Structures are given as structure tokens and as C-alpha cells.
Amino acid sequence: MASTFSSTIPIVDLSKPDAKTLIVNACEEFGFFKVINHGVPMEAISQLETEALKFFSLPLNEKEKAGPPNPFGYGSKRIGPNGDVGWVEYLLLNNNQEHDFSLYGKNHEKFRCLLNSYMSSVKKMACDILELMAEGLKIQQKNVFSKLLRDKESDSVFRVNHYPTCPELAVNGQNMIGFGEHTDPQIISLLRSNNTSGLQIYLRDGSWISVPPDHNSFFINVGDSLQVMTNGRFGSVRHRVLANGLKSRLSMIYFGGPPLSEKITPLPSLMKGKESLYKEFTWFEYKNSTYGSRLADNRLGHFERI
Numbered sequence: 001m002a003s004t005f006s007s008t009i010p011i012v013d014l015s016k017p018d019a020k021t022l023i024v025n026a027c028e029e030f031g032f033f034k035v036i037n038h039g040v041p042m043e044a045i046s047q048l049e050t051e052a053l054k055f056f057s058l059p060l061n062e063k064e065k066a067g068p069p070n071p072f073g074y075g076s077k078r079i080g081p082n083g084d085v086g087w088v089e090y091l092l093l094n095n096n097q098e099h100d101f102s103l104y105g106k107n108h109e110k111f112r113c114l115l116n117s118y119m120s121s122v123k124k125m126a127c128d129i130l131e132l133m134a135e136g137l138k139i140q141q142k143n144v145f146s147k148l149l150r151d152k153e154s155d156s157v158f159r160v161n162h163y164p165t166c167p168e169l170a171v172n173g174q175n176m177i178g179f180g181e182h183t184d185p186q187i188i189s190l191l192r193s194n195n196t197s198g199l200q201i202y203l204r205d206g207s208w209i210s211v212p213p214d215h216n217s218f219f220i221n222v223g224d225s226l227q228v229m230t231n232g233r234f235g236s237v238r239h240r241v242l243a244n245g246l247k248s249r250l251s252m253i254y255f256g257g258p259p260l261s262e263k264i265t266p267l268p269s270l271m272k273g274k275e276s277l278y279k280e281f282t283w284f285e286y287k288n289s290t291y292g293s294r295l296a297d298n299r300l301g302h303f304e305r306i
């Protein structure tokens, strides 16, 4: 059983001078935090949410014209290529190639426009957070992480998840998996959802806690690549989403990833004479191995030095 300890989840006010210290502490302890005063206008967010809900309310055969999601497009229930399933439908989008938006055909011009501007605001926030993180870690080169997302070859992904209500749950009150437990392979993920609960994170003490939803804030996850770049000082956070019997959930996540050719390796200034905990690999190699894994697998395990 998971408990709700809203007070446990660190909250970082991006407009305050202590943001960089709080970010580092949160990444060390949880690999997860909530961000307020993020600067993304609520108006843009709610307009996008309305368009996304319009898309998901289309008949299945219409939505399937934008699928299957290999790698980008509409998907329903199946997650990834290896047999994972969830109570979810989604759109997976490439963050860098606008032509991918042709997925939705001509009728979704407004959705496409709103997505484009939302993605650039969220990417900017991700870069700001990564720069604060570098400062908090006392790394001289402030853009050491953010430059990977700003690179025109950055392999970032955007995902819109819709978790329909699961009527059976309202009756029998059980848990049902919306999106199974996993860590995100990229550097950093920025999630924003409507006011429906469901997201849970796994704590180092072995318990799951429910993250109280907050549609005005963003939730930030440390990804596997950032774990490696900090030589394990930050840990990627295991998380999952439970389906809801009464309310549907809509979440939008930006996954900030490096260029495919980038070597993912600990930053020298964070090594302090220690050995790397990981074998050397490129993002291309890690991503390939990721797509050969099941959602819940410990993907970094293969790359650890024994």
C-alpha cells in the first residue's frame, strides 16, 4: 500500500535564490521534485490540454490513423515493443522534427501550434533547471547538461498520456496499473498533469508514495543518463501511474535527451578521484538496449562496472 506524504516531496520555487541548492538536495535524496513559479503561462497549458482531450475523444479508428507509435504516433494500451501494457492511451512525439506533427493530419493545426510553443517553453525550463543544477553542483561550465538538450541533434521526446477512467475500479476499489513502474532513460523529465491523482514514486526506503496532483506545477524526474553523468550522486527515480476509477488523468511529459552520438559518462569534476561506476556507452547504445527491455527492468544494470 502506498502512503501520501505530500510534505516529503521537495518543492523548488524557481524564482528564489536557494533553488539551486534545493534542486541538488532533492536529486540526491529522491531524484524527484516539484517546481513552482516555472514561468509557463497557465493559459497556454490549459488550451493545450483542451486540444489534447479533443484528440483523445475522437473515435479509436480516427486516432489510430496517427499510429502505431513506432517510434512516434498514437498508441493505446501497449507500451514499448516488448509486451508491456497499461490502462493508457498516448501520443509520442519527436521534439525536434516538426514534420512529425503531420501525424494528425490537417484537422489538428491548432493542437500542433499549441504543442510547438508548449514544447519550447518546457525545453527552456528544463535547460534553466539543468543550469541551476550545474551551479548547485559547483560545476564551472554551467551549460554542461543544458547544452545536450539545446543541441540541434538532441534526442528529446514528448509524450501526452491519457488515462481514461477505469469503471471497474470505482466498483471494487482495487489498484490497476495505468503505466507500469520504470525509470526514464533520458537526462531529465518534466511532467505536468491535470488534477487527477495516480502518479507514485518509489523511495530509497522501499516504499511507494502517491504524489498529490497539482495542475499548476511541474514535476521533475532525474533520468538514468543524469544518474550516470553524476556518477550515481543523483539517482533516477522509479515511478508508476495507477488508473483512477472516477476521473481521467491527462499528463504531458518532456523527456530531455542528448544527441545519439553523445558519450554518457560521469563528469570529471564530480569524480573526485573515484572510479566511474559505469562502463562507457553512447546514448545510441543505451537507447538501443532500452528498447530491448521491459518497462520495469533495471536498464542501467547492464552498464554498471562490477
Ligand code: GA4
Binding pocket: 079, 080, 081, 082, 084, 092, 157, 159, 182, 183, 184, 185, 186, 255, 290, 291, 292, 293, 294, 295
Ligand atoms: C519510458 C520513458 C518514456 O516514456 C519512453 C518510454 C518508451 C516507450 O514508451 O516507447 C519505453 C520506456 C520509456 C523504457 C523501456 C522501453 C522503451 C517503453 C519500453 C518498454 C518514451 C522512453 O524513452 O523510455
